[in-house]
Amino acid sequence: MSFIAPLFFVALAALAIPVLIHLIQREKKQIIRFPSLMFVQRVPYKSIQRRRVHNWLLLLVRMAALALIVLAFARPFFLGQDLGAVAGAGAREVVILLDQSYSLGYADRWERAQAAASEAVDGLGPADRGSVVLFSSGAEIALRSVAAGERQRLRAAIDVAETTAGATRFAPALKVAGSILADSALPRREVILISDFQRGGWRGEEGASLPEGATVTPVPIAGGADAPNVAVNAVSLARSTFSNQERVAVSAVVVNRSAEPLAGGQLALEIDGRSIQTEALDVAAGSSASVTFAPVTIAGRFLRGSVRATPDALDADNVFHFVVSPVVPVQVVVVDRGGTGSAALYLTRALAIGDAPRFETTVRQPDALSDADLRGASVVVINDVAVSAALGRRLARFVESGGGLLVALGPRAAWPQGVDILPAALRERVDRTRDDAARIGALEYGHSVFEPFRAPRSGDFSAARIYGYRAVETDPSAQILARFDAGAPALLERQVGAGRVLLWTSTLDLSWSDLPLKPVFLPFIHQAARQLSAYAESPPWLTVGQVMDASFGESTLSLGGAVVLTPSGRQVPLDEEGADVLELSESGFYELRTGESDSVATVVASNVDSVESDLTAMDPQDIVAAATAGAGEGARSAAAGGAPPPEAQEQSQRLWWYLLCFGIVLLGADTLISNRMSKA
Amino acid sequence: MSLLGAHTPAAVPGARFMDPAVLARIGNLELVSRAVCDGFINGLHKAPYFGASVDFAEHRGYVPGDDIRRMDWRVWARTDRYYIKEYEAETNMNFTVLLDVSKSMDYGSRGITKFDYARILTACLTNLVHHQRDRVGFVAFDSEVVEHVPPSAKHMDTVLHVLDRLKPGRPGGKMREPLHKLAEHFGRRGVLVVISDLYEDPEAIVDAVTPLRFRGNDLVVFHVLDPAELDFGFSDAQAFEDLESGDQMPVVPDAMRKEYVSLVTAHVDALQRRFSEVRVDYELLNTSQPLDHALYKYLAGRAKRTRLR
Numbered sequence: 004m005s006f007i008a009p010l011f012f013v014a015l016a017a018l019a020i021p022v023l024i025h026l027i028q029r030e031k032k033q034i035i036r037f038p039s040l041m042f043v044q045r046v047p048y049k050s051i052q053r054r055r056v057h058n059w060l061l062l063l064v065r066m067a068a069l070a071l072i073v074l075a076f077a078r079p080f081f082l083g084q085d086l087g088a089v090a091g092a093g094a095r096e097v098v099i100l101l102d103q104s105y106s107l108g109y110a111d112r113w114e115r116a117q118a119a120a121s122e123a124v125d126g127l128g129p130a131d132r133g134s135v136v137l138f139s140s141g142a143e144i145a146l147r148s149v150a151a152g153e154r155q156r157l158r159a160a161i162d163v164a165e166t167t168a169g170a171t172r173f174a175p176a177l178k179v180a181g182s183i184l185a186d187s188a189l190p191r192r193e194v195i196l197i198s199d200f201q202r203g204g205w206r207g208e209e210g211a212s213l214p215e216g217a218t219v220t221p222v223p224i225a226g227g228a229d230a231p232n233v234a235v236n237a238v239s240l241a242r243s244t245f246s247n248q249e250r251v252a253v254s255a256v257v258v259n260r261s262a263e264p265l266a267g268g269q270l271a272l273e274i275d276g277r278s279i280q281t282e283a284l285d286v287a288a289g290s291s292a293s294v295t296f297a298p299v300t301i302a303g304r305f306l307r308g309s310v311r312a313t314p315d316a317l318d319a320d321n322v323f324h325f326v327v328s329p330v331v332p333v334q335v336v337v338v339d340r341g342g343t344g345s346a347a348l349y350l351t352r353a354l355a356i357g358d359a360p361r362f363e364t365t366v367r368q369p370d371a372l373s374d375a376d377l378r379g380a381s382v383v384v385i386n387d388v389a390v391s392a393a394l395g396r397r398l399a400r401f402v403e404s405g406g407g408l409l410v411a412l413g414p415r416a417a418w419p420q421g422v423d424i425l426p427a428a429l430r431e432r433v434d435r436t437r438d439d440a441a442r443i444g445a446l447e448y449g450h451s452v453f454e455p456f457r458a459p460r461s462g463d464f465s466a467a468r469i470y471g472y473r474a475v476e477t478d479p480s481a482q483i484l485a486r487f488d489a490g491a492p493a494l495l496e497r498q499v500g501a502g503r504v505l506l507w508t509s510t511l512d513l514s515w516s517d518l519p520l521k522p523v524f525l526p527f528i529h530q531a532a533r534q535l536s537a538y539a540e541s542p543p544w545l546t547v548g549q550v551m552d553a554s555f556g557e558s559t560l561s562l563g564g565a566v567v568l569t570p571s572g573r574q575v576p577l578d579e580e581g582a583d584v585l586e587l588s589e590s591g592f593y594e595l596r597t598g599e600s601d602s603v604a605t606v607v608a609s610n611v612d613s614v615e616s617d618l619t620a621m622d623p624q625d626i627v628a629a630a631t632a633g634a635g636e637g638a639r640s641a642a643a644g645g646a647p648p649p650e651a652q653e654q655s656q657r658l659w660w661y662l663l664c665f666g667i668v669l670l671g672a673d674t675l676i677s678n679r680m681s682k683a
Numbered sequence: 684m685s686l687l688g689a690h691t692p693a694a695v696p697g698a699r700f701m702d703p704a705v706l707a708r709i710g711n712l713e714l715v716s717r718a719v720c721d722g723f724i725n726g727l728h729k730a731p732y733f734g735a736s737v738d739f740a741e742h743r744g745y746v747p748g749d750d751i752r753r754m755d756w757r758v759w760a761r762t763d764r765y766y767i768k769e770y771e772a773e774t775n776m777n778f779t780v781l782l783d784v785s786k787s788m789d790y791g792s793r794g795i796t797k798f799d800y801a802r803i804l805t806a807c808l809t810n811l812v813h814h815q816r817d818r819v820g821f822v823a824f825d826s827e828v829v830e831h832v833p834p835s836a837k838h839m840d841t842v843l844h845v846l847d848r849l850k851p852g853r854p855g856g857k858m859r860e861p862l863h864k865l866a867e868h869f870g871r872r873g874v875l876v877v878i879s880d881l882y883e884d885p886e887a888i889v890d891a892v893t894p895l896r897f898r899g900n901d902l903v904v905f906h907v908l909d910p911a912e913l914d915f916g917f918s919d920a921q922a923f924e925d926l927e928s929g930d931q932m933p934v935v936p937d938a939m940r941k942e943y944v945s946l947v948t949a950h951v952d953a954l955q956r957r958f959s960e961v962r963v964d965y966e967l968l969n970t971s972q973p974l975d976h977a978l979y980k981y982l983a984g985r986a987k988r989t990r991l992r
Binding site: 034035036037038039040041042043044045046047680 | 787788790797880882909912917918921922923924925926927928930931932934939942943946947950
């Protein structure tokens with residue numbers, strides 16, 4: 004039951020008035036003059052002194068009358084299930100939304116949530132229909148619109164449900180509930196939302212509104228928040244190299260979000276399932292602690308690490324998984340004319356710098372470029388050399404199978420006819436040495452090559468002076484990423500087969516431009532090489548609710564009969580024909596195995612959302628208000644059409660009238676009683 | 684009490700068994716007393732013991748010096764012996780009312796105060812006695828004597844006048860002092876009526892009153908109490924103030940009614956017992972009862988006494 008004007012409850016202070024009248028006011032009446040207190044004084048004193056209420060009936064009647072009148076002014080009305088009791092008519096479509104996020108695993112909250120859901124099922128009337136929707140980060144319809152007669156099925160669906168590793172998100176659940184209610188033909192629609200109402204689960208989402216006339220009854224599952232609850236919130240991995248071996252130092256941040264300090268706990272680092280190091284863990288209430296473990300050598304690919312804290316009231320957030328692999332350098336082959344006139348100096352120097360990713364550069368003369376070089380390379384740079392037809396065909400194959408090709412043009416550059424992989428056809432040189440040098444004008448900042456330079460003051464390409472460039476005739480399938488100030492293309496890209504080709508129409512040394520001397524040169528070359536090699540750093544972990552696609556980690560994976568092994572041991576085949584993504588729903592390590600050899604193609608660490616471990620509850624009314632806001636408007640607009648909800652609303656608010664009447668009747672009774680008493 | 688039962692109100696309807704509260708409103712004591720007593724006397728007209736002065740008591744042998752007029756010649760004719768006829772009472776006696784006018788008498792919960800009731804009673808008794816040609820006197824006292832009208836056949840008007848003027852004002856103290864002082868004044872045998880609310884220890888009261896009997900006086904004590912004093916019918920918890928001392932105390936009547944009533948009953952019982960021991964007539968009067976009731980009681984008691992002698 005809720006109240007339209009709860010402020011009127013302040014008037015309940017008036018209840019003190021009858022009590023005061025009964026206790027004090029009577030004492031203050033005029034003094035009775037009595038002939039002699041001779042006998043009165045002989046009566047034992049205590050029985051005289053004690054003040055007490057003389058007439059409990061009268062007092063209670065008066066107080067009840069006042070309380071009822073105040074209650075009537077507060078305008079009570081019924082919500083949700085109670086509405087049924089008042090309105091009395093109309094079958095309901097009830098959607099039970101049961102939160103199964105992992106925070107429900109805290110203490111006995113899940114059992115209570117299940118009990119609340121079962122209770123809601125028991126509350127269904129004979130003509131009602133019920134649905135059970137389980138939700139965490141997503142929502143899943145366990146049972147849709149089942150008649151109340153089949154209560155057992157609803158109950159079974161609730162009993163079978165378990166907490167997941169997901170975080171709470173109310174919006175998807177409300178949307179699902181909305182769709183169920185929208186399809187229903189029953190006159191009254193109701194959503195029962197059973198959750199622990201974590202603040203993190205609601206972002207004031209728009210569009211989570213329910214159909215007109217629908218009501219939301221929140222059932223908060225709270226309490227038991229006095230047990231300590233720590234969460235391993237994040238892990239940072241510091242790589243280093245020690246005697247030619249890569250090592251990683253793991254630091255974990257442990258947060259204690261409860262009001263109880265955690266003392267004498269332990270934090271263990273597990274590598275490949277074996278605990279190799281344990282540190283003591285003390286976290287004060289409401290604070291966090293950082294623990295750094297000794298460096299671990301990265302022995303091979305997919306080193307599976309976990310940081311695990313001592314079990315507490317909420318276990319799911321006590322462990323944090325991650326996967327580390329040795330860094331794989333990007334192989335770059337620079338095709339250069341070689342000798343003393345080498346133009347590859349700035350390029351190779353620029354590629355030699357940097358860790359993420361690391362580039363390993365091999366310089367080859369055009370005639371020395373072997374097939375083995377091409378097989379091992381991710382990126383080939385043609386640096387101002389004339390390409391023979393044979394080399395051109397080999398490069399075309401290389402690009403079509405997924406390689407990246409960067410072609411820098413200079414005075415010597417030539418491209419064989421008949422190999423159509425360049426974004427543009429080469430033309431004459433444009434000499435800008437006489438007048439002002441050319442500048443790089445328009446950049447396609449949306450493209451990933453220039454994306455790092457997008458923000459202001461993060462690299463100035465216009466500072467570079469270009470004294471010469473080759474005019475080009477752009478291929479229709481090419482994209483111009485940069486232009487000189489005169490409008491001529493400076494950088495072009497073309498997708499060829501699985502690979503791509505970048506064409507830089509000037510040189511990458513000082514002969515035609517001073518770009519290599521500018522600060523933007525190094526990041527520009529790195530970005531270009533990254534783009535061409537399609538380099539993607541695989542994150543050491545994902546969060547439950549994110550999707551893992553088959554290309555994760557390895558871009559050249561063949562998907563034939565790939566199978567994902569979930570942490571719980573389930574095998575999920577990845578279908579080649581489209582559904583090649585898998586939503587992470589468990590905490591742990593997902594393995595992607597390729598069909599033929601059953602070898603591990605990649606391993607993904609999945610962690611629970613740390614936001615969910617913050618058990619701070621929000622006011623459920625925020626959700627109710629947001630979800631029923633549209634419903635209210637709908638109800639108003641539907642009023643003209645004579646839809647039942649407004650009547651039901653009016654019915655549910657009519658209680659004040661009865662309360663007021665009863666209060667007045669009580670006042671009348673009070674007058675009668677007091678009259679009779681004063682006569683007596 | 685065949686006496687009471689036999690005489691239903693007949694002569695002056697309305698005067699008898701009047702509500703004391705109504706009488707109190709009349710104001711004129713003479714009128715009131717006459718209204719009550721006339722009806723009363725008419726009602727008792729055939730009472731065999733009325734008129735003590737002509738009542739035959741016994742015969743005794745003649746001794747020389749006796750008045751020959753009182754010789755019973757019929758007895759002489761039958762027995763040839765001289766006998767003298769003796770009569771019951773002296774035909775006129777002293778009748779004095781001793782009225783307590785202390786402040787506690789000025790209380791009434793039902794329209795008439797105890798003082799007014801006692802005043803009307805005094806007037807009635809005085810009127811009644813005056814009609815018998817007896818001498819009437821009056822004394823008002825609280826802690827000392829306030830008014831004193833010596834008994835005389837002509838003092839009827841004075842008594843009524845004094846009564847009319849009286850107002851209870853001062854707190855009463857011990858009765859002993861004024862009553863003992865007065866006892867010396869009643870030299871001649873007579874009837875003394877004490878009217879008071881007797882707020883004192885029973886022993887002290889008896890001690891104060893008995894000296895009045897010493898010279899052969901007949902003593903009647905009327906104990907006048909308001910119904911509220913008897914049943915303590917208050918309901919609300921309030922502060923009570925003692926009319927005499929001015930003391931105040933909070934009282935919860937519901938809580939103490941039982942104890943109070945039992946204490947009052949014990950007090951009345953003790954008075955009744957002690958007064959009967961010292962042969963004093965004691966009568967408890969409730970101001971809610973008609974005055975006639977008091978008069979009947981008085982006279983019935985007198986008659987009984989006379990017969991016994």
